[in-house]
Amino acid sequence: MSFLDIAKSRYTTKEYNSDKQIPDGKIRELKEILRLSPSSINSQPWRFIFVSDEKVKEKLADASYWNNQRINEASHLIVFTAIDDIKYFEEQIKENLPEGYVYYYNQFLKPKGETEVKSWLQHQVYLSLGFFLSACASMDIDSTPMEGFNNEEYDKILQLNRYKTLFAVAIGYRNPDDNNQPSITLKSRLPLEQIIQSI
Numbered sequence: 001m002s003f004l005d006i007a008k009s010r011y012t013t014k015e016y017n018s019d020k021q022i023p024d025g026k027i028r029e030l031k032e033i034l035r036l037s038p039s040s041i042n043s044q045p046w047r048f049i050f051v052s053d054e055k056v057k058e059k060l061a062d063a064s065y066w067n068n069q070r071i072n073e074a075s076h077l078i079v080f081t082a083i084d085d086i087k088y089f090e091e092q093i094k095e096n097l098p099e100g101y102v103y104y105y106n107q108f109l110k111p112k113g114e115t116e117v118k119s120w121l122q123h124q125v126y127l128s129l130g131f132f133l134s135a136c137a138s139m140d141i142d143s144t145p146m147e148g149f150n151n152e153e154y155d156k157i158l159q160l161n162r163y164k165t166l167f168a169v170a171i172g173y174r175n176p177d178d179n180n181q182p183s184i185t186l187k188s189r190l191p192l193e194q195i196i197q198s199i
């Protein structure tokens with residue numbers, strides 16, 4: 001299947017088949033794909049938490065407002081977090097990145113201040129989201145990206161230290177009756193001419 005066909009068939013899943021779990025081999029593959037996600041200056045300011053334990057999933061679902069059902073039905077919930085401790089981040093890049101990359105950070109990003117740096121760190125995690133959703137679709141795994149939950153409660157449940165929850169993705173296999181799938185409800189997108197400009 002071409003990537004265009006994948007893009008046409010991928011959708012945000014609203015109902016999952018709770019009896020069907022993603023095989024361990026595919027989960028290992030998704031973990032490696034996330035590890036290989038792109039980020040500016042290869043900064044990698046993230047941690048991805050794969051949750052399959054039903055008790056932990058239930059707690060997170062309870063803190064997820066209208067996304068509660070999807071999380072409970074899904075095979076796994078992946079929580080995407082960003083480093084929230086700038087000193088810790090600076091130690092990480094000093095240990096792992098080439099000197100030129102660290103120089104770029106110190107000269108062009110750090111002077112902008114803590115708020116701007118944290119925003120930049122979080123933007124890198126959002127880059128990994130697109131990578132991850134595309135990977136899931138290419139592996140016939142359904143997904144639901146979500147921001148509709150209590151982030152602070154997620155941080156407590158997952159006992160995060162130096163990291164902060166940004167968003168999560170439920171993954172699994174769709175319920176055949178899910179009305180949101182393109183074969184039942186056509187995708188709604190703006191016309192290409194309205195959003196693409198060629199110069």
